[in-house]
Amino acid sequence: MSQLPRIQYTHTGIFCADLDMMVEFYRSKIGFIVSDRGVASTGHRLFFMTQDPEIHHQLVLFDGKPTGLPFNPINQLSFLLGSLEDLQAYYRKALEFGFAVDQVDHGNAWSMYFTDPEGNPIEMYVDTPFYTAQPCREPLDLSLPTGDILATTEAMCRRRPGFLTREEWIAATREQIRLQRA
Template sequence: MAIAELGHTGLWVYDLPLMKDFYTRLLGLRVTDEDEELGIVFLSSRPQVEHHEFVLQTGRTAAVGDKQQHQISWRVESLEDVLEFHCQFRREGVPVQQEVTHGNAIGIYFFDPEGNRNEVYLRIDRDVRQPFRKSLDLDQEPELIYAQAEALLNDGTVAYQPVQ
């Protein structure tokens, strides 16, 4: 017996309309079901495959800023997708914690309106021991981003640069 994959995760939220707007408009998730009376929204990035990957429901009791989960990570298909999120987050004023290479991924750590940490990332076909996290400059051409990520793998500095 073994887990095949993560099916879905969810968050308790204070402001359901605000959070629904953030995850649908900014991240592109689609509402697959919702119940206004119960204050719950089901979302998916690929509703034809998975009814819901993410759930938002009213009822949060923890204060904004209290740690509830480590992160929610959203895989994208291309570096261009990562760069589009980079530009969109900047336009929308979304708080970004760090833009990084993990050696096996390039991503952006950011926060939703209620302070939950998320990540959008592109998986790179490479096996790199984790944790590996170094800051990356996404304000450059794609070939330079890949070159910088490659150089950071072997630059001799500490492989994990935690950001609080």
Template sequence: MRQGFSFSHFGMFVHDISALESFYTGLLDFTVTDRGQLPGPQGPRDLVFLSRNPDEHHQLVLISGRPKELEFNPINQISLKADSLETLCLMYRTLKSKGLQNVSPITHGNAVSIYVPDPEGNRLELYFDLPWYVSQPMAVPVDLEDGATLMKRLEEHARELPGFRPRSQWREEMAKKMGVDSVKSSL
């Protein structure tokens, strides 16, 4: 890792803080670590702090005050990394069983993702990195129903794409480009 900074958390304005709190705690197992109010130029703002990691006070902060009518949502995606492909496939089945709309499983060649909007239309990416790299951007729909053949299908597809190589090789290239130690940090 580069010295100095690492990504820690994300905060977003919301208009229905209760609905978003329920979504992130219920579906994605975040825990409320704190809540309160802060004064602001347009009046007090409610804040809810959420985390999935006891070492991080918050990974997501929900803040009241988002206008109900926005021409454009500036949040492209909020990404959460799965610990396994099985976890990702289980979440896909969970999302489908809850009847959530616009659930889109995609392969990027180097990762497999599920895109789903939260209750306010912020796009979530739930993903798992694959053990190889392909040139980006790349996105095509993928069938997550047949878990027995999924990894084989993902690799066969990726091998046909530009830039295919082991993720470890790509990582070494990026470490050199970034001027950092090529040994993977445990941090």
């Protein structure tokens, strides 16, 4: 197989039924800023949003989504946080905002899920120091001390087949990628 260049996924664009409401939600409740705005060649208004000064946009919101669609094609928008403490801070904020939050221990990640005003599922997550085969969906209580959460996750992962540390999984995956490109 010919070698393909490495890619880095950086952003998602979604159509919105109420663009102004969605921009305000992602600004005030998720913490993005509007980095640019304009009108696309299709005539749709759009807003570029980011939380990273080195990435022009991590999210693009377009107007023009029809209302009353029978199915939402967006499975989830996932946002990686820097630490378990950051996830806990977002969790507390989500409760203040009145969001219905689902907390999940995936073994390799701690996650919380809620929806935006148009019903798009949002995942806020942080990687754990462990790997376990997916899917894995165990209870999580983000109100507990971080040490308790870490110990519970490690014990759960060690009980499941194929336990690895995150570093071991990264090394194995790096080797798979190397072999794929060779």
